[in-house]
Amino acid sequence: MGLPEDPTEKSSSATPSSVKPTFWVEVAPPSTRGAKCRLDGCPAIIMPGQYRIAVYPGLHDFRGHQSPGLIFTVKDFYHVVCFEKIADFSQADFVNQVQPVTWNTWSFRNLNSSSVLDGNYLLDAGAERLTISWKEAVKKLIDERDGVETKDDAETKDDPSAAVRDLLDNAGSSKYVPQEIAGANAFELRLLSSTLAPNESDGPEDTDEWNLFDEYLVARDDDQKSLDNRHTLGMTLFLWRDHVDKKRIEEELDPKAIRAIKRLAVTPMPDIQGAFLRGL
Known part of the structure; x- marks a missing residue:
């Protein structure tokens, strides 16, 4: 599904002093x-x-x-x-x-x-999606700055991961059309299509859909100046949590934004039972 790989994978010969935290x-x-x-x-x-x-x-x-x-x-x-x-x-x-x-x-x-x-x-769902998208945006900016070549649209349009990218970016939008993703876990698909969806829409006629990243992500992958700001992750999470914690949110935001924030403020729980069954 293109989600974070095991970040703590190490070789058997690694020692505590040689392993990156x-x-x-x-x-x-x-x-x-x-x-x-x-x-x-x-x-x-x-x-x-x-x-x-x-x-x-x-x-x-x-x-x-x-x-x-x-x-x-x-x-x-x-x-x-x-x-x-x-x-x-x-x-x-x-x-x-x-x-x-x-x-x-x-x-x-x-x-x-x-x-x-x-x-x-x-x-919570909002902080999860924002942290992952912050990381993707900053890595893209670093690659562009350092001249690291990346695949262009022509190379990636037929890539199976394109369906995953489409789901991660466009779920929740009335314009999103689900695609088959080979080998995808049903629990994961449901979660990404609902609680973790970054968009909130009032329907097909909505011309101004709400987007989590547009609202809160401080690091912009089209703005190299983002790399000059040391606090883009902290600022992103602060802006998000500030709205989640506000008791009078109904007085400050429109109904669509309120729906989205309440949905994304939920903490997705692990599929412990599913993981156990898959291990049998």
Whole structure:
């Protein structure tokens, strides 16, 4: 389906000091005291329910010493905007290590299944789609800046992944026509076509459909200046969460936007039973 690959796959010969960490975007779980942000000088606690960056796995060696030249340690948590101060997301090596904690990636984060099924750590649908699209947009900008060749439209129009791209970009629009996707999981297709759909429409006559990325995504894949802004991920998630958390949203937005935000504010849960049955 073209969703995030296993970001923690390593060779059997890898050692803790040679493995790159993954920068997990997640929701801080319930806690009586919250978590300390590891950025030097940040006085604010990461409170439950806030988006944060979890650096995992850590880079301590077997003796518990931090690897030379590396700034990330085991179980370090950061506010997203704080992490953007030290991670240069205008560089592909950093962007490639970003992954959202979601219904289909949580196991790679090595989380307890019972905690996940209680709704902890997982991003809501809007934050999930925005984080993935932010990553795609920034990687495209980096490739263009660095002269990395990518496939053009003529090469990709008959690619099976084109149907997946169409689903990810256009689900929810009245103009979207579902295509057959070979080998696709029915649960995943339903989720991407409904809760995770980025568009909201009032029907075939709607000439101004609502789009999640147009509304909240700060990094634009057609604007190289986006790479000059260190905080595009943090700003994107802030703008999204600001609308989700507002109690008087009905007074500020039109009905179509309200429908979309309420739908995308839901946290998609893992298909544990389906995964078990597929493993039999």
